[in-house]
Amino acid sequence: MHGVKRTRQSREAEEARKLKEQAKLKDYLLLTEDLLSRKKKKDWSKEAFDLATKLLHSNPEFYTIWNYRRNILINGIFPSSSVEEINSILSSDLSLTTSALKAHPKVYWIWNHRRWCLENVPPGPSSPTGEQTQGWRQKNWEREMYVVERMLDADARNFHAWNYRRYILSLFPTPPPPTQELKYTTHKIESNFSNFSAWHQRSKILPLIWEKEGKEREEEMRELEFDLVRNALYTDPNDQSAWLYHRWLIGPHPDPILLTREITSIQELLSEQPDSKWCMESLVHYTLLLISLTPETEREEMKSECRRLLAELAGVDPCRKNRYQEISERLGV
Amino acid sequence: MTSDSELLVPLHVAYIKSLGENKDDLVYHMTAHLRLNAIYWGLTALCIMNQKEALDREEMIGFVMSCWDDEAGGFGAHPDHDAHILATLSAIQILVIQDALDRIDIPRVVKFILSLQQPSGVFAGDSFGEVDTRFSYCAVNALSLLGKLSELDVEKTVAYIRSCKNFDGGFGACIGAESHAGQVFVCVAALAILDRLDEVDHETLAWWLAERQLPNGGLNGRPEKLEDVCYSFWVLSALSILQKLSWIDSDKLSSFILSAQDPDSGGIADRPGDMVDVFHTLFGVAALSLLGYPGLVDLDPVYCMPASVIEAKGLRKSWQALERRSK
Ligand SMILES: [Zn+2]
Numbered sequence: 099m100h101g102v103k104r105t106r107q108s109r110e111a112e113e114a115r116k117l118k119e120q121a122k123l124k125d126y127l128l129l130t131e132d133l134l135s136r137k138k139k140k141d142w143s144k145e146a147f148d149l150a151t152k153l154l155h156s157n158p159e160f161y162t163i164w165n166y167r168r169n170i171l172i173n174g175i176f177p178s179s180s181v182e183e184i185n186s187i188l189s190s191d192l193s194l195t196t197s198a199l200k201a202h203p204k205v206y207w208i209w210n211h212r213r214w215c216l217e218n219v220p221p222g223p224s225s226p227t228g229e230q231t232q233g234w235r236q237k238n239w240e241r242e243m244y245v246v247e248r249m250l251d252a253d254a255r256n257f258h259a260w261n262y263r264r265y266i267l268s269l270f271p272t273p274p275p276p277t278q279e280l281k282y283t284t285h286k287i288e289s290n291f292s293n294f295s296a297w298h299q300r301s302k303i304l305p306l307i308w309e310k311e312g313k314e315r316e317e318e319m320r321e322l323e324f325d326l327v328r329n330a331l332y333t334d335p336n337d338q339s340a341w342l343y344h345r346w347l348i349g350p351h352p353d354p355i356l357l358t359r360e361i362t363s364i365q366e367l368l369s370e371q372p373d374s375k376w377c378m379e380s381l382v383h384y385t386l387l388l389i390s391l392t393p394e395t396e397r398e399e400m401k402s403e404c405r406r407l408l409a410e411l412a413g414v415d416p417c418r419k420n421r422y423q424e425i426s427e428r429l430g431v
Numbered sequence: 432m433t434s435d436s437e438l439l440v441p442l443h444v445a446y447i448k449s450l451g452e453n454k455d456d457l458v459y460h461m462t463a464h465l466r467l468n469a470i471y472w473g474l475t476a477l478c479i480m481n482q483k484e485a486l487d488r489e490e491m492i493g494f495v496m497s498c499w500d501d502e503a504g505g506f507g508a509h510p511d512h513d514a515h516i517l518a519t520l521s522a523i524q525i526l527v528i529q530d531a532l533d534r535i536d537i538p539r540v541v542k543f544i545l546s547l548q549q550p551s552g553v554f555a556g557d558s559f560g561e562v563d564t565r566f567s568y569c570a571v572n573a574l575s576l577l578g579k580l581s582e583l584d585v586e587k588t589v590a591y592i593r594s595c596k597n598f599d600g601g602f603g604a605c606i607g608a609e610s611h612a613g614q615v616f617v618c619v620a621a622l623a624i625l626d627r628l629d630e631v632d633h634e635t636l637a638w639w640l641a642e643r644q645l646p647n648g649g650l651n652g653r654p655e656k657l658e659d660v661c662y663s664f665w666v667l668s669a670l671s672i673l674q675k676l677s678w679i680d681s682d683k684l685s686s687f688i689l690s691a692q693d694p695d696s697g698g699i700a701d702r703p704g705d706m707v708d709v710f711h712t713l714f715g716v717a718a719l720s721l722l723g724y725p726g727l728v729d730l731d732p733v734y735c736m737p738a739s740v741i742e743a744k745g746l747r748k749s750w751q752a753l754e755r756r757s758k
Contacts, residue, residue: 294609417644
């Protein structure tokens with residue numbers, strides 16, 4: 099159980115609660131027993147479908163009942179329905195799971211059922227000339243984007259919602275351009291710099307854009323990214339999110355000129371925030387990178403700067419002092 | 432000693448034993464979909480506290496076998512519930528701990544597990560196809576315990592895990608997903624079982640994991656999130672597989688876990704003052720075992736089972752826990 103406060107109840111209060119619960123418990127057990135026995139008998143009726151709705155409403159984690167619900171649709175309801183009807187049944191199941199998600203935003207099984215519904219939406223009505231359209235699919239996908247945005251408004255770090263968002267984007271009948279998704283992450287980051295989920299999404303979207311737009315545009319856009327992340331670092335130098343993103347932006351094989359420029363910029367921030375762990379930690383990381391790009395004979399000064407920072411880090415961030423010591427030892431005396 | 436400095440073993444044992452006795456409680460029935468998992472969590476916690484006999488062996492094995500879904504060829508979480516890879520792994524883990532694997536039709540279970548692998552290499556949880564690197568771990572762990580890893584397409588399995596790796600060294604639930612300590616554990620442990628830790632960027636990942644520790648000693652699962660006892664295990668197990676447990680402050684973490692105990696009725700919660708559950712009780716005790724807490728039994732962080740059980744099967748990998756303290 100996550101985030102449920104412990105309350106101390108007297109034995110009497112506890113007994114009273116259980117007694118009050120008895121009726122509810124009896125209904126729940128009867129409904130469960132009824133549905134599981136219908137399932138065994140392969141009862142694919144509308145009645146069973148409605149009972150499943152009721153049970154899932156009180157317990158959305160009952161995965162066997164979600165499975166049964168899908169089997170009723172596949173084996174009992176869809177075969178006797180027109181495509182129009184199938185589209186409308188799936189739309190109403192999507193609505194049902196929308197309200198379930200509002201109450202239980204982190205239940206895997208609900209998100210899972212949503213995916214199944216979406217994947218089974220028929221493409222669209224036939225046009226007057228008999229051609230297949232994608233109308234229903236497009237409409238449902240657009241609705242999903244809307245729903246997932248509301249979920250991310252409620253909790254901007256919900257990883258179920260972010261994973262679902264990426265899933266929808268990857269299967270959109272006519273997908274929005276990646277620049278639109280980039281805009282969305284900008285909006286999320288600007289409303290809260292410490293939303294690492296949005297920075298992460300940026301690290302996945304930008305390469306797609308850069309691949310399309312060429313090297314020159316990539317360089318321009320990279321500079322804008324440095325501006326954005328610098329702004330975040332100056333706003334709160336203790337927030338990990340922007341530092342992690344900065345590390346992505348630098349990458350494992352940076353250009354030494356760029357690397358030197360960023361090191362200088364972090365040194366400036368450190369002079370304003372002399373205790374900043376993340377400034378020091380990042381300086382060590384980038385200086386080590388720079389050392390690997392520097393001829394053997396010119397490394398000593400940088401090494402001793404790293405050792406000095408590592409010693410200071412062990413003081414301001416004692417939880418991780420063994421790590422700092424280990425890196426320092428690797429650098430040699 | 433106060434509850435903040437001592438693991439309340441007798442209370443936790445009593446708490447776990449009491450879990451099966453709440454049949455007049457609505458919550459007991461509302462969590463039936465996790466029953467087999469809960470038995471595995473409780474049994475493993477008891478083993479780590481050296482109290483394996485506190486739950487009746489025959490009754491437990493009987494219950495596990497009553498969860499067999501003969502149509503699918505796997506285990507559901509409860510009698511009459513559908514087979515799922517999560518419940519199937521729990522069933523196998525319980526039977527291995529109880530030395531009762533001979534009760535199951537191994538070739539059928541292997542067939543069920545292998546049938547869940549997708550063309551991309553990831554595993555689905557059941558026939559409806561939800562995919563997640565958690566399920567890849569379940570498959571790898573279960574096949575290894577059954578001695579049937581040779582039937583797995585290792586290259587394909589590893590390829591999917593590789594595609595979930597992020598720049599921060601961590602892993603997500605699926606391609607494109609953000610790194611998360613739980614997913615890091617399942618991916619690193621699966622790679623450890625497959626002897627493919629060369630896929631992990633050790634230095635970067637150990638750094639990311641060490642940065643999960645917050646000033647109060649607890650560990651979070653992602654940057655800028657709150658601490659939670661269950662992450663203690665996921666982060667610690669990954670760190671012990673990477674042999675970097677010393678990169679966090681183990682005393683502060685131990686104190687945090689101990690402060691999340693219920694000093695009156697036993698059990699451990701996600702954080703101090705919250706309701707306890709068997710899930711956090713196991714992961715709290717498991718983390719303390721890896722941290723060398725005195726009197727506990729060694730836990731294998733790769734399989735999340737007693738280390739002696741894994742050693743007896745010849746499956747031990749080269750993880751490293753902190754040395755057990757004498758007091
Ligand atoms: Zn937790």
